[in-house]
Structure formats: structure tokens, C-alpha cells
Amino acid sequence: METLENQKDKWRSMPEINDVATYGGATQGAGGTVRRGGLFLRLFLVFAALGTLWAFATPLMAYPDEPSHAIRAAAVVRGQITAEVGHSFGNGVHVQVPSYIANLGSQNCYVFHRDRTADCAPPIPSNDNFDAIGVTTAGGYNPMYYWLVGLPSLFMTGAPAIYAMRIVSVLFSAVFFAAGFMALAKLRKPKWPLVSATIVVTPMVLFLSSGINPNSIEIAATLAAFCALLAVLDHAHSLRSRLPEIAIVAVSTVVLANTRSVSLLWLLCAVVTALMFFGWSSLKRMLGNRNVLVAIGFAVVGVVLGLYWMAVSMNAPASSGTAPEGIINPAPGVAPYQAFITMLDRTFDFLNQYIGVVGWLDTPVPSGVFGFWSMLFIATLLLSMLARPRKLTYAMLVSLAALVLVPAILQALLVTTVGFIWQGRYSMPLVLVTFVSAGMAMRTRTFSTGRRSQSVARLLLLSAVIAHVISFLYVLRRYVVGIIDISTWQTMISHPAWQPPLGWLVLTVLYSVMIFAVAQKFYSYLFPGKNLVRLPSAFTGIRRVS
Template sequence: MSIIPGTPADQAHRTGAATGTFVGIFALLSGLMILWSLATPLMAYPDEPVHTIKAAAVVRGQILSETGKSFGHGVHVQVPSYIANLQAQTCFTFHREKTAACAPNVPMDDDYLTIGVTSAGLYNPMYYWIVGFPSLFMSGAPAIFAMRILSALISAVFYAAGLTALNRLRHPKWPIVAAAISITPMVLFLASGINPNSLEIAATMAAFCGFLVVLENSSQLKVVRPAVITVGLSMVALANTRSVSLVWLLCAVVVASLFYKWKDFTALFRNRLVLVTVGVTAVGVALGLLWNVLMLNAPPAAGEAPLGISNATGDVKPYNAFLTMLDRAFDFVTQYIGVMGWLESSLPQAVFMFWNMLLMLVLLFVFLIRRWRLQIAFLVALGMLLLVPSVMQALLVSSVGFIWQGRYSLPLFLIAVIGAGMSFRFRRFRLGRPAESMTRLFLVTAVLAHIYGFLYVLRRYVVGIPDFGNWQTMITNPGWQPPLTWEGLTLLYAAGMFVAASMLFGYLFPGSSLFPTPRFLARLTKPVQGPARPQGNA
């Protein structure tokens, strides 16, 4: 039975297909992120101790910073003792040669309330209230892993929503390829730790992708209702994550608007669904803005910036900081790809070489197009990636010093890479054996790069990375083992990556497989046909 386009049956079919796509992507990304959560030792994510303490405090009702509880190192809160003492787990940070075995066990029964100190006192409590929930009924290391997994699931929801939205574009293949490139090992790593930076990156990506689809379908928004909802939820999440997150949202809106005409943008505000969504979203955004205003009057030292290079002498002027950021712009690219831990666990150079090649190809492809509007949109996104962090660091250098890290710019990085895919999306995506062979080569290499990076990070914590090769020690004498062992996690991660590559290949080349059946097997399995029977006259 055929489905007539535009009918309720057609809309129901599209909705069902989109739901199936979302569920499949969400399940896959969740699995990969959870594996990262298990493979990474406790407190090995940037600033994870202070964010874990903040989450445990917020979920217990300690939301506002009060006078008398704010001191030079942050806010004093009442949290379970095993969480208050998590700083002891960071004995291996900044020491690449030291394994995670130096960290003491997290006691299961050490759950009486005591004083914990967090420097994230000014951060919006929404993310922490959700992530801290497992600590109410669990204890010890299982509670912290559960908090990590919950954080990973939240990020996976937004990444899956963004990728599902891209699929509703009229020419979606190149943007989806670019989105796949933008999900670097660093993106998966950060999404699996306890840090609002993970939600910030994922929600920005979802808002950008959803807004692209909404603009393209501004005259028929009823067919892309999930994209409208995605934009609304992403806006609320960004308004209630960190104060700087609204800057990423503004950048996403500006870049997405440049890909379309002004009439597409203005048409949105004549649609009832958009107006209702804006009204509901405005409440959540207003709450986020209200929190930022309240924190302007917070007690001194309620939230010092974690992990920064101090500028106590005041020698660095804002314009010097701006120029320094411009000078270091390309240095941050490695942190977009994979500098894990507390910026001391870099991926091997082979992984950087592969992703640098992909990023250069994406950059050069943009200049093969003839539509100047699309080129300008990408160049604006690229300019934002270069200039916005520089301006923000210049504004902050006098008060907190040089605190900028590559992970802070990852929202802009994802916008720029996906924006590149949007720029050349009208170029025909070639089919046929040569295109399949080339895509198969790139995908298999990408899978191997992901696996190699995952295994390399495991090696850093299992046996350390000294100045000599010690891969064999991982097998013969591992100094530390994560849950499910490093061997089990690597096999699961490899399986998940190959499933992801197969899904993407099948989407790009319908009816084809990432691993085609060899010819001799195809001949053996080919059904035998008997001689044609002569057909008589009717």
C-alpha cells in the first residue's frame, strides 16, 4: 500500500521512522559513552571532583551559596564522606607514567555527611540536580559510576536528537558525514564524565542541527515537530548549564540563519507551534538568566575557576591575552580531537594525523562550491571559533588568568564542522563501486583510529606511558583494571564502533554493506536456477 505524501498517514510514517532513527542512534552513542565512563578511572575527567561534590550537594538541597560557607577554595557543603574525599583519587593526574592503581578504594560504608569543598559554587544547579540523583540511594564507586552514566545518557539524548534532525534536511548526506567527523574521541570522552561541559557541547550541537531543519521547513513546520522540540529543549539546557552557554546558543542561531534567507527566519514567528514552543522555552531560559543575576551577588570566592593559570601579578593585559589566544588557535585543535584526562593524556600522533586530514578535507571542500552565501556562513562559523574564545579569555584574564582549554570551544568546533557539511551539501553524493570503496576505506580507518585512541587511553591508566614501549605489560602485568577489564571494554568498544560504521555506510549507500560478501562465497550462496521452462500459448 502506497502512502500519499502530506497525508496524516505519511506524517505518521515519517514520525515513526524518525523515532526509530533516534532510538538507534541514542542506543549506539549511549553504549560508546558508557564504555568510556567505565574505562576512565574515577576523577580522571577534568575537574571531576569539584563537580561530583557539587552534584551531591545540590541533590541534597544545598543550592545557593551562603555567607560564611564560602572561602578561598570554594564553597563548603555537606556531602557523604566518600564524595568529600574524592581528591585522593587524583594521585595519577599530571603523571603519565603513573597508573591508576595508586588511587585508594572508595569505601562503600563511608557515607556519613561531612564537609566537602567545591569551586563550582556559581554553576547553575539543573545539571547537578539530575546527575547527583544516584548518590541518594547508592554509595561508593558504584554511585559515582552511576552518576557518570546518567550524565552520558543526557548527552547521548541531545547528540541523537541533533543527528536525527539532520536527517530531515533535503540534502542530508554531507551534513551527516560532517557531523560524524565532528564526533571525535574527545567528544565521546567528555560526554561520559561528570562535568556540565558535556551537556553544554551536546545541547549546542542539537540546537544548531535542529534550527537548521526548522529554518529549511519554515513553511511546513508540522512535518518537523521533533526538530522544533529539540531546539526548545536545547535552549533551556544551555540557559541552565553555564553562563557562557548562551553565547554558544547565539553563535548557533547566527550561523544557522546565514544558510537560509531572511524570509525563512521571519516565517517562524508566524507559526503557532513555534510561538508556543518559544513561550514554554522562555520560562526555562528566564530561570537560567535569573540564576546568573543572583550569582552576581554571591559571596566572595563562591566559585573560583577550576584549573587555571593564575594571573595574580596582573602583568598580562586583555589585548595580550587576545593576541595570545589567536597565536594558540591551532594548538587547541589537538584538544578538539583527543587530549584526555587533566590535559596530560594525549592520543597517539597517528590518531591526530587522521583527524587532521579529515578536517582539512572538510575545510577544502567548502571552497569547491559556487554559492557565496553558503561559503560565508561557514567562514563566519570558522571566524567565531577563532575570535569568540579569544575575546572571552581577554575579558577574563584580569580576574582569573589564563583558564581557556580546547574543550571550552568544542561547541563552536561542532558548529564549524557541521556548517562545512551544510556548505557543500548540494554537491551530488556519488554512488557506485568507486565511491563505496573510498567510503569503506575512510570508515574502517576511522573505526581503527577510534579503537586505537580508546586502547591508548586505557594503556595510560593500566600500565602508564613511560618513555619506552610497554604494550606487552598490559597483558602480562596490568597495574590497574577497570570494570569488565580493559580487554573486555576494548572488545565491546570495537564492536560498537563497527556497528556505527556499518549504520553510516548503509545510510550513505542503501542496500550495500560495509563488509561485502566475498565473491566466492556469493557464488556458493547464490540460489541455483533450473532451466527456463518453455511457455505455451494461453
């Protein structure tokens, strides 16, 4: 049986993998190297477009805890960074922000009421700009994310300002999603990791990238850091051409250290998993590179700043919102070990939240979507357990164990102070690490390009397109006409109670076209020269004539 080192030696003797040449439309330059700029731009535009469509389709403040985070962003960009004595009370931190932002909580009339449409929310007046007191439960969060997201509120007002803040958050996340996928494309044998990474881009991942909440950038930056580190370790013998991936790891580390207090723990899990795939020899080669050492120095500075902020927030006045999402709801009489076991019991309950439970976790997507993605998840994990050598499977199992155990440990530590607060979206960084790891474990398996594989891939990709579109449309239905026992699809066309920007029909068409175009491009990457949908002979004949 081939050892892992022998297998890696075989890969090293191969020329630069040509699979990446067609991924995302990237082209090859002199010497067969890939022009990363074109690939990164295409990936960035894809994630930015999909996230923006979700941002428009979801009513303002229909994203979890969005009012508090929007108020925090408007306060930070106006210089109100720390919680001061006398400004922190039982329900959060009091800050001075424009009145239309301070009153965003009034938009939540439809939250937890699936039969209530979004038109119950009052208009957000553009001229309501005088200073008012806003209350945020995110007053102890690191200001980095909020400073960027809050910038539009300095020169825009009303609903356009809030949508612009959302779009800034979308673009911020899209940068790191694009960087992560670009790094995966630079692996030797990149197809299986890219397949598994694409599978885990569920409707929930796209939804979470669309609102004002640091959870969005936390997910994207963890993916970027993990994928770029894999690419660096995979090319540890020739790091001179890996400067972009080295930079991605450093920048992602700094961002994670300055996002949420738990983000560094996700990074630690990602680093341990990556090292298990490649071992100490690759790590030693990597640490012997000057560029890597410079990147480590840069990352250390960012981590120190993040740790300093944690110390500042821990010493902040009481009730400054330093608990996760500002929730303080102790569970009296529940011991930490009981909370740990309860979290293990809930392991599979969180699966739906990895796929699609949107809004304030009050709107699950249709059951068929859950069934489809559950099948993909289970099949991916089971196939990765058949990988050889076994060391690859063990690395994937470590990431899977982290997904199950780390949230349970954190909840056990927090239960006596803030109660049961864990939601599936908090674990999304580890979900992405786990499924990319599954693809890494399968990397030694040949990716078949035969006719049967093409048919299976075509079926799965078209099904994924349908599942994505159904999820998007169902969420629109929830806010346009509400979800009741009697079908309301026909009412969406005849009597929509609420309309998003551009209208629900235009958004759905744009989303459908975008998702299908991505699926088409990905299929042609997996099977060069092949199309996801075969055009009728009449169309192909016209094309030949022209």
C-alpha cells in the same frame, strides 16, 4: 548561476528526501514519512553505549575537574544549592556530603603523571557514608545538571554511585546527540551535513560525554539546538510536520541557558550561523507559526531562569567558584589585548584538544590519530569553501570566525580576573557548529555514489574505526600500565596494574565491535545496498543457501 532561492525552490518541489529512510535503520510509514522514534532510539543507544564504555575505561576522577563537579552534584541533590555566607572560602565552597564523595580528591594521584597507573588511588569505601565537609570550586554553577547527575548518590554508595552518576551524565548527553543527528537526517539533502557531523565526533567528543562535568551536556545541547534549527528553517514552508525539531530547539535552549554562563553565547553563534544559511524569508515563515511561538515562549522562560541564576551567582560570597572551572589565577601585567593576540597565536594549538587529549588534558592520543583527523578537518573546511552559491560558504566562514574570535574575546575579558584559563574543550560547542556548517555549505553538491566514491568512503571509514579503537586502547594503556619510554603493551596482558570494570580487554572488544557496527550502518546509509566490508564468497554462498 543558480541563486540560493532558486536552489531552495528546487528542493521544495522535490518529494521528501529518501536518504533519511535508511539512516540509522529508520523505516518509512504511511505517506513516506520517517518514523522518528526508531531512528532516535538507535542514535540514542549508540551514543549512550559509546559514552558508557568511555566512562568505564576512564578511572574515577580522571575526568577534568571531576571531583569538584561530583561534590557539587551530591550537594545540590541534598538541597545545598546556593553558596551561603560563611561557607565560601579561598579554595571554594564548603558543603556537607557523604564522606566518600567529600574525599574524592584523593583519587587524583595519577593526574599529570603519565607513568603512574590508576592503582595508586585508594579504594572508595561503600560504607563511608557519614556526613563530611567537601570543597567544590563549582559552587556557583547552575544546579540543573547537578540535580540530575547527583540522583544516584541518594540511594547508592561508593564507587558504584560515582559510576552511576557518570552514566546519568552520559545518558543526558546521548539524548541531545541523538536529537541533533536525527534533526540533520530530516534535512533535504542531508548526506553532506551528516558526513561532516560524523567526522567531528572525535575521540575527544566521546570522552567528554563520559564524565561528571556540565561541559558534556553543553556540547551535546549546542549541537542539538543548531541542527534542529537548521531542520526547522529548511522546512519553514511546511512546519506542521516539524514539531519534534521545534521542540528540540526549545528544550536545548532551556538546557543551555541553565548549564554554564557562556552557553548562551554558543547558542547565539549557532542561531546567527543558521540564519545566514536560510535568510530572513525562512525566519519570517518560522515566526508566523503558532507552534514556533509557543516554543519561543517556553525557551524564554528557561532563559530568564538561567539569567536569574547568573545574577544570584554573581552576588554570591567571594570565592564561590563562579569563575570558569573555579580557576582564579590572574595574570598580572597582561593587558586584555595581549591576551586576545595570544589566543589567536594558540588557535592551531587547540586542534589536538578537539581530537583527543584526555584525562586532565595530560594524555594525548597517538600522533597518527591527530594526523588522520587533522586531514579530515582540513579537507572538510577546504571543500566547503568551494560551495556554490557563495552565500553558503560565507555562512560557514562566519561559524569558523566565531570559533577563532569568540574564545579569544572571552579570554581577553577574563585575563585580569582569572588569568589564562582557556582550554580546547571549552570551544567544542563551536567546533561542532563549524563542521556541521561545512556540511551545510556542501549540501548543493551532488553526493556521488559511484564505485570510486564507495572506495574512498570505505577507506576513510575503516581508518576512522582504527583511529577510534587505537585512541580508546591507548587511554586504557595509560591507566592500566602507564606510558613510559619503553613499550608496555605486553605488560597489559601479562601484568596489568589496574583494571577497569569488566577489564580492559572486554571493554576494548565491545568498543571495537560498536564502532565498527556504527561505521557499517553509516556506510550502508551513504551507499544503499552496499557493505563496508565485503564478505568472502564462501560466506555469501552460505548465506544464499540458507
